[in-house]
Amino acid sequence: MKGTAKPYHHGDLRRALLTTAMEMLSEDQGWQFTLRELARRAGVTHAAPYKHFDDKAALLAELALLGFDKLRGALRAALPSDPAMPREAFLAMGLAYVAFGTSNINLYRLMWSTDARAANDPRVLERANAAFEVLLNLIKQGQQTGWLSARDPAGQAVACWTQLHGLTLLTADGLLASLTADPARVAITELIMGLEVPRA
Amino acid sequence: MKGTAKPYHHGDLRRALLTTAMEMLSEDQGWQFTLRELARRAGVTHAAPYKHFDDKAALLAELALLGFDKLRGALRAALPSDPAMPREAFLAMGLAYVAFGTSNINLYRLMWSTDARAANDPRVLERANAAFEVLLNLIKQGQQTGWLSARDPAGQAVACWTQLHGLTLLTADGLLASLTADPARVAITELIMGLEVPRA
DNA sequence: ACCTGAACACCGTTCAAGT
DNA sequence: ACCTGAACACCGTTCAAGT
Numbered sequence: 001m002k003g004t005a006k007p008y009h010h011g012d013l014r015r016a017l018l019t020t021a022m023e024m025l026s027e028d029q030g031w032q033f034t035l036r037e038l039a040r041r042a043g044v045t046h047a048a049p050y051k052h053f054d055d056k057a058a059l060l061a062e063l064a065l066l067g068f069d070k071l072r073g074a075l076r077a078a079l080p081s082d083p084a085m086p087r088e089a090f091l092a093m094g095l096a097y098v099a100f101g102t103s104n105i106n107l108y109r110l111m112w113s114t115d116a117r118a119a120n121d122p123r124v125l126e127r128a129n130a131a132f133e134v135l136l137n138l139i140k141q142g143q144q145t146g147w148l149s150a151r152d153p154a155g156q157a158v159a160c161w162t163q164l165h166g167l168t169l170l171t172a173d174g175l176l177a178s179l180t181a182d183p184a185r186v187a188i189t190e191l192i193m194g195l196e197v198p199r200a
Numbered sequence: 201m202k203g204t205a206k207p208y209h210h211g212d213l214r215r216a217l218l219t220t221a222m223e224m225l226s227e228d229q230g231w232q233f234t235l236r237e238l239a240r241r242a243g244v245t246h247a248a249p250y251k252h253f254d255d256k257a258a259l260l261a262e263l264a265l266l267g268f269d270k271l272r273g274a275l276r277a278a279l280p281s282d283p284a285m286p287r288e289a290f291l292a293m294g295l296a297y298v299a300f301g302t303s304n305i306n307l308y309r310l311m312w313s314t315d316a317r318a319a320n321d322p323r324v325l326e327r328a329n330a331a332f333e334v335l336l337n338l339i340k341q342g343q344q345t346g347w348l349s350a351r352d353p354a355g356q357a358v359a360c361w362t363q364l365h366g367l368t369l370l371t372a373d374g375l376l377a378s379l380t381a382d383p384a385r386v387a388i389t390e391l392i393m394g395l396e397v398p399r400a
Numbered sequence: 401a402c403c404t405g406a407a408c409a410c411c412g413t414t415c416a417a418g419t
Numbered sequence: 420a421c422c423t424g425a426a427c428a429c430c431g432t433t434c435a436a437g438t
Contacts, residue, residue, distance in 0.1 A: 009419085009421055030314045035412065045423050047414080052421095056412065112373060114230045114309075128375060151390075154380040159390035162376075162383075163359070166366025173312060175328060176362075180354040183362075190351075190359035194394030209402055209438085235431065245404050247433080252402095256431065 014052040016042050021063055025106040033110070035059070054119075060110060061119035067104070067111040068127035074100040075134040084145050085138070087192055093138060094164055094188040101168030108168065135160050139195075148195050156195055163191050214252040216242050221263055225306040233310070235259070254319075260310060261319035267304070267311040268327035274300040275334040284345050285338070287392055293338060294364055294388040301368030308368065335360050339395075348395050356395055363391050 010016060020042045024033065035056050036046040053059040078096030080089030101108040110116055116124070136157040142148035148156065167187050170176050176183035210216060220242045224233065235256050236246040253259040278296030280289030301308040310316055316324070336357040342348035348356065367387050370376050376383035 013421080030318070034410090036410085046412085047424080048422055050413070109314075112369065117373070118230070125375070132379070149393075152380060152386070155383070155386035156390055158376055158380050158383050159363070159387035162366035162370055162387050163363045163391070164366065165370055166362035166364065169312065169369070170362055170365055173317070175325070176358055179332070180352060180358050183355070183358050186352070186355035187359035187362050190356055190394045191363070191391050192394065194390045194392065198398045213402080234429090236429085246431085247405080248403055250432070 010042075010044060010048075013042065013044060013048060017049055017052065017059070018062060018066070021059070022066065022107070025063070025110065026104065029105070031106055033060070033106075057115060057118035058121070060113065060116035061121040061124055063107070064111045064113075064116040064124050065121075065127050067107045068124070068131050070104070070107075071097070071100055071111075072127070072131040072134055075131060079134070079138065083141055085142050085147050087189070087196070090138070090142065090192055091185065091188055093135075094160070094167075095184055097164040098168050098171060098184045101164075102172050105172045108172075132157065132161055142195070147197065149197050159191060159195070163187065210242075210244060210248075213242065213244060213248060217249055217252065217259065218262060218266070221259070222266065222307070225263070225310065226304065229305070231306055233260070233306075257315060257318040258321070260313065260316035261321040261324055263307070264311045264313075264316040264324050265321075265327050267307045268324070268331050270304070270307075271297070271300055271311075272327070272331040272334055275331060279334070279338065283341055285342050285347050287389075287396070290338070290342065290392055291385065291388055293335075294360070294367075295384055297364040298368050298371060298384045301364075302372050305372045308372075332357065332361055342395070346397065349397050359391060359395070363387065 017038060021033070021038055024031070024038065024041065035049055038059075039046040039049055042048075049059065053062070074096055075093060078093045080092065082089060111128075136153060139148060139153045139157045139160070143150050143153055167176075167184055171184060180186055217238060221233070221238055224231070224238065224241065235249055238259075239246040239249055242248075249259065253262070274296055275293060278293045280292065282289060311328075336353060339348060339353045339357045339360070343350050343353055367376075367384055371384060380386055
């Protein structure tokens with residue numbers, strides 16, 4: 001707090017816009033993100049954001065970046081402590097992914113939205129891949145310990161990613177609850193059974 | 201053709217709007233659907249659609265309905281002829297799903313969009329479930345022939361659906377091509393291995 | 401019964417002008 | 420260097436008025 005109220009120059013409007021946007025995303029369900037409302041809540045004119053972002057797509061891309069970093073963090077936090085990885089530890093990672101997506105659903109949808117993609121920011125792809133690599137490394141580790149079948153680890157990681165992505169979105173859409181109990185656990189387990197080395 | 205050009209009353213504007221909308225969806229990639237452009241291309245004022253649809257969400261819901269019907273049709277068309285279902289036949293269904301989604305990507309995205317969901321039309325859920333049941337029946341059939349493990353068929357079908365949904369979207373987003381060759385085939389195969397009864 | 405035309409409240413974006 | 424205010428071209432939606 002500078003003491004004087006409402007200085008002409010904000011100070012760090014760029015950062016303020018991003019954090020305010022994140023707050024807005026965490027609030028309403030199925031909410032429409034508008035630059036003008038963001039500017040309003042940040043206490044500036046609707047033209048001010050254009051001094052910090054090329055356009056709306058560029059701002060969305062920046063938010064997507066933050067989203068992928070948070071997703072990566074959530075996955076790393078759920079990494080199993082035991083490298084031998086029993087099925088439950090692997091499952092926990094998957095559930096952490098779905099939990100992240102469904103409890104940050106506006107952000108999660110934004111991360112993959114064509115609007116955010118419109119900026120064509122290569123960093124978004126990089127960060128998406130960085131999050132994916134947490135899965136990939138876990139798969140590789142699982143193969144090394146002889147727990148997972150020694151096929152192409154990238155293929156197995158892709159199978160996990162697509163499974164978790166679809167599971168997250170369909171869960172958020174409320175389409176799975178009526179079909180089976182605990183859909184996330186069930187679906188992930190079905191996939192794991194394909195990855196695992198068959199046991200006696 | 202009535203002979204007279206541009207009659208005041210369209211005749212079947214409702215149907216014309218839907219088919220024109222479908223055409224628009226099949227054209228551009230990453231296209232923004234606006235009611236006004238739809239009206240323009242249908243040759244009517246932007247207020248005319250409101251005589252046939254409550255609002256934009258209602259029209260989107262109607263399109264989503266058609267989309268789920270088309271998806272169901274695509275799945276039924278790819279149904280394996282042999283009820284014993286070797287892995288390849290099952291895989292073909294999955295690839296048909298992904299092919300439908302990626303080659304009708306605007307429609308596919310629309311089917312799950314929050315905008316279309318805003319209408320809260322219960323028929324959308326019904327049709328989504330009807331498409332899902334094609335998968336479910338195939339799973340049940342696979343269990344009966346002893347090809348798939350006898351676990352909860354709904355759980356297995358959910359695992360397939362989420363896998364295919366995620367695969368479709370991430371493929372359309374162009375995120376998988378750089379990770380592994382033929383991601384759809386690979387990812388679906390990994391899942392099938394989990395569903396199958398282990399063989400000697 | 402169905403469509404038009406004008407109006408309203410919103411957007412995203414731009415740009416001269418202010419501090 | 421950063422923000423404002425007014426302007427422009429667009430939306431979705433409504434409603435009296437036309438046919």
